Amino acid sequence: ETGVTQTPRHLVMGMTNKKSLKCEQHLGHNAMYWYKQSAKKPLELMFVYSLEERVENNSVPSRFSPECPNSSHLFLHLHTLQPEDSALYLCASSRSGTRDYEQYFGPGTRLTVT
Amino acid sequence: AQKVTQAQTEISVVEKEDVTLDCVYETRDTTYYLFWYKQPPSGELVFLIRRNSFDEQNEISGRYSWNFQKSTSSFNFTITASQVVDSAVYFCALSRGSGGSARQLTFGSGTQLTVLP
Numbered sequence: 001e002t003g004v005t006q007t008p009r010h011l012v013m014g015m016t017n018k019k020s021l022k023c024e025q026h027l028g029h030n031a032m033y034w035y036k037q038s039a040k041k042p043l044e045l046m047f048v049y050s051l052e053e054r055v056e057n058n059s060v061p062s063r064f065s066p067e068c069p070n071s072s073h074l075f076l077h078l079h080t081l082q083p084e085d086s087a088l089y090l091c092a093s094s095r096s097g098t099r100d101y102e103q104y105f106g107p108g109t110r111l112t113v114t
Numbered sequence: 115a116q117k118v119t120q121a122q123t124e125i126s127v128v129e130k131e132d133v134t135l136d137c138v139y140e141t142r143d144t145t146y147y148l149f150w151y152k153q154p155p156s157g158e159l160v161f162l163i164r165r166n167s168f169d170e171q172n173e174i175s176g177r178y179s180w181n182f183q184k185s186t187s188s189f190n191f192t193i194t195a196s197q198v199v200d201s202a203v204y205f206c207a208l209s210r211g212s213g214g215s216a217r218q219l220t221f222g223s224g225t226q227l228t229v230l231p
Contacts, residue, residue: 107158
């Protein structure tokens with residue numbers, strides 16, 4: 001595997017379900033990000049982890065819970081979601097502490113909440 | 115606060131035409147970085163270029179070229195001799211040049227480019 005991978009690619013869940021999105025990066029990076037992309041809206045940054053510590057939480061509802069067990073893996077735990085949470089969830093990674101920190105993105109998880 | 119504006123929501127061109135995607139940004143920082151990403155229908159954002167605020171040289175990579183002008187706060191992207199495979203949503207983004215180990219990107223709303231055969 002190379003680059004940034006995300007699983008599952010598609011997920012349909014009911015409002016009472018609990019599910020998790022997984023992201024894995026194979027680039028040797030030490031910063032990871034979750035973004036939400038809704039139709040006709042700019043990408044919204046949700047969470048940022050650097051060196052496995054959460055450094056940013058952009059006022060995301062508590063029904064979204066991130067976890068970063070190590071620098072290669074990032075999870076987004078979902079529970080009691082609302083239909084408006086249906087979106088493409090993108091994971092990204094980058095180096096930190098250097099000048100070359102462009103973010104590399106995974107293919108995303110298309111989430112539908114019914 | 116930082117802001118990126120991509121005024122062109124959708125552009126449609128015929129193959130082999132040249133096309134320019136506009137990007138205007140706002141920031142109070144003296145050091146910042148600008149980016150372009152491509153999002154094909156598969157969904158994955160593909161990194162195209164990074165530019166820092168101290169380097170105003172234009173860049174060319176194959177059919178792609180970028181024009182960075184600090185005087186007008188613009189970072190425009192031109193595709194020469196467009197091809198059908200260039201059809202995608204293109205995003206311009208901005209980040210601060212300092213203040214943290216992980217840099218947050220502020221994205222524009224994107225421009226949907228359709229290249230017709």
